Amino acid sequence: xxxxxxxxxxxxxxxxxxxxxxxxxxxxxxxxxxxxxxxxxxxxxxxxxxxxxxxxxxxxxxxxxxxxxxxxxxxxxxxxxxxxxxxxxxxxxxxxxxxxxxxxxxxxxxxxxxxxxxxxxxxxxxxxxxxxxxxxxxxxxxxxxxxxxxxxxxxxxxxxxxxxxxxxxxxxxxxxxxxxxxxxxxxxxxxxxxxxxxxxxxxxxxxxxxxxxxxxxxxxxxxxxxxxxxxxxxxxxxxxxxxxxxxxxxxxxxxxxxxxxxxxxxxxxxxxxxxxxxxxxxxxxxxxxxxxxxxxxxxxxxxxxxxxxxxxxxxxxxxxxxxxxxxxxxxxxxxxxxxxxxxxxxxxxxxxxxxxxxxxxxxxxxxxxxxxxxxxxxxxxxxxxxxxxxxxxxxxxxxxxxxxxxxxxxxxxxxxxxxxxxxxxxxxxxxxxxxxxxxxxxxxxxxxxxxxxxxxxxxxxxxxxxxxxxxxxxxxxxxxxxxxxxxxxxxxxxxxxxxxxxxxxxxxxxxxxxxxxxxxxxxxxxxxxxxxxxxxx
Numbered sequence: 450x451x452x453x454x455x456x457x458x459x460x461x462x463x464x465x466x467x468x469x470x471x472x473x474x475x476x477x478x479x480x481x482x483x484x485x486x487x488x489x490x491x492x493x494x495x496x497x498x499x500x501x502x503x504x505x506x507x508x509x510x511x512x513x514x515x516x517x518x519x520x521x522x523x524x525x526x527x528x529x530x531x532x533x534x535x536x537x538x539x540x541x542x543x544x545x546x547x548x549x550x551x552x553x554x555x556x557x558x559x560x561x562x563x564x565x566x567x568x569x570x571x572x573x574x575x576x577x578x579x580x581x582x583x584x585x586x587x588x589x590x591x592x593x594x595x596x597x598x599x600x601x602x603x604x605x606x607x608x609x610x611x612x613x614x615x616x617x618x619x620x621x622x623x624x625x626x627x628x629x630x631x632x633x634x635x636x637x638x639x640x641x642x643x644x645x646x647x648x649x650x651x652x653x654x655x656x657x658x659x660x661x662x663x664x665x666x667x668x669x670x671x672x673x674x675x676x677x678x679x680x681x682x683x684x685x686x687x688x689x690x691x692x693x694x695x696x697x698x699x700x701x702x703x704x705x706x707x708x709x710x711x712x713x714x715x716x717x718x719x720x721x722x723x724x725x726x727x728x729x730x731x732x733x734x735x736x737x738x739x740x741x742x743x744x745x746x747x748x749x750x751x752x753x754x755x756x757x758x759x760x761x762x763x764x765x766x767x768x769x770x771x772x773x774x775x776x777x778x779x780x781x782x783x784x785x786x787x788x789x790x791x792x793x794x795x796x797x798x799x800x801x802x803x804x805x806x807x808x809x810x811x812x813x814x815x816x817x818x819x820x821x822x823x824x825x826x827x828x829x830x831x832x833x834x835x836x837x838x839x840x841x842x843x844x845x846x847x848x849x850x851x852x853x854x855x856x857x858x859x860x861x862x863x864x865x866x867x868x869x870x871x872x873x874x875x876x877x878x879x880x881x882x883x884x885x886x887x888x889x890x891x892x893x894x895x896x897x898x899x900x901x902x903x904x905x906x907x908x909x910x911x912x913x914x915x916x917x918x919x920x921x922x923x924x925x926x927x928x929x930x931x932x933x934x935x936x937x938x939x940x941x942x943x944x945x946x947x948x949x950x951x952x953x954x955x956x957x958x959x960x961x962x963x964x965x966x967x968x969x970x971x972x973x974x975x976x977x978x979x980x981x982x983x984x985x986x
Contacts, residue, residue: 471651503551514540827852
């Protein structure tokens with residue numbers, strides 16, 4: 450397992466977890482042993498020491514009862530004897546109570562056996578004491594010698610045996626208490642040894658983990674510091690080897706990416722600075738040429754402005770002439786319209802004359818018919834007058850005159866008809882000519898109106914041309930000003946290009962302190978986002 454594959458935070462957490470685990474084990478083991486020691490102390494106090502204390506108290510109360518027996522024997526009055534009886538009973542009761550409290554505290558087989566033997570000794574002692582008390586109660590005062598003898602022979606030995614038994618039990622409790630104390634001492638020693646080993650193990654683990662984590666953190670940082678110093682001195686040629694996936698490895702990879710990116714940038718800047726120097730030189734030369742052409746263009750624009758002023762004057766004159774022609778065309782159109790109206794009236798009059806001539810021709814036809822009928826009637830009258838003879842001679846003369854008149858009327862009607870026909874024909878020709886004149890006048894009016902419209906359009910176009918020429922003239926004047934300004938700007942641009950050329954040379958000299966690998970500019974051009982790549986090995 451390589452620690453470099455883990456994050457720094459993970460390594461720190463693992464180190465603290467290891468130290469905390471050892472501390473927790475130490476604490477848990479200490480708490481467990483403290484509980485054992487506490488249980489042993491509780492046993493030592495509640496079971497061993499209290500049992501020893503109970504037996505000592507029981508022995509004291511037993512001795513009080515023995516002293517009471519002695520006092521009862523030596524009593525000189527009944528009151529002293531009763532007091533002794535009371536002390537004997539109290540001592541026995543308390544001794545019995547203490548023994549009863551101490552008996553359950555003996556948990557071993559030896560203890561239980563000695564407690565059972567103690568009970569037999571107590572019964573023997575109590576029987577001997579009861580026999581002595583019976584004799585004391587039955588004896589008279591001052592019979593102590595006999596009672597003392599009885600006591601020595603029958604009571605002292607059981608009492609001594611009881612004391613021995615109680616001492617044995619006390620010694621047993623003392624030995625058990627000593628065993629508990631020794632066990633506590635052994636528990637302390639073993640706990641101390643285990644705690645020392647755990648503490649040493651924790652220290653060793655902490656030192657190992659601390660050194661390992663410190664080594665994992667400080668070594669990459671030292672590499673990063675060295676690389677940063679080299680980059681600050683302009684050396685971009687030394688690549689950093691990155692192993693692992695932790696934060697320091699990511700930092701080294703980021704620094705390596707930055708070094709590679711800076712190397713590409715410096716190479717690109719150096720190459721671009723050379724290109725800028727060359728380009729600025731070409732720009733300066735081009736600006737000089739452009740300045741000369743701009744000055745020439747300014748001269749041409751001045752001449753063009755003068756020509757446009759002449760054209761503007763000519764266009765204004767044409768516009769005035771077009772407006773005058775438009776006025777004349779409008780007047781001609783008005784006259785043509787009035788002529789058309791007169792021709793129309795003439796056509797109408799000729800049509801009326803034509804109609805009247807036709808009516809006269811019709812009347813002449815009627816007169817011709819009347820003359821023809823009159824002639825026939827005259828012929829008929831002449832025939833009838835010839836038949837009448839002499840009587841019809843006067844009527845024949847009248848009929849002859851009527852016939853002559855009818856013939857002259859018919860001849861006159863023919864002449865009138867011929868004249869009327871010729872007049873009608875001439876009127877028709879005149880009407881046709883008038884119609885043609887009307888159509889011609891209409892065409893003339895239309896042509897004059899079209900000419901007037903065209904001349905109006907020409908006048909409007911001439912006005913627009915005048916405005917356009919004035920705008921073009923103004924634009925040329927402005928272009929002249931702009932060209933002059935451009936000439937000044939070109940001179941400024943030439944000066945700026947010269948300054949840029951000087952700055953490019955200064956930049957090239959500034960980046961020349963960096964040491965880079967060959968082909969770094971091409972690699973940076975092919976991989977411009979390398980400074981943002983964090984691919985870890």
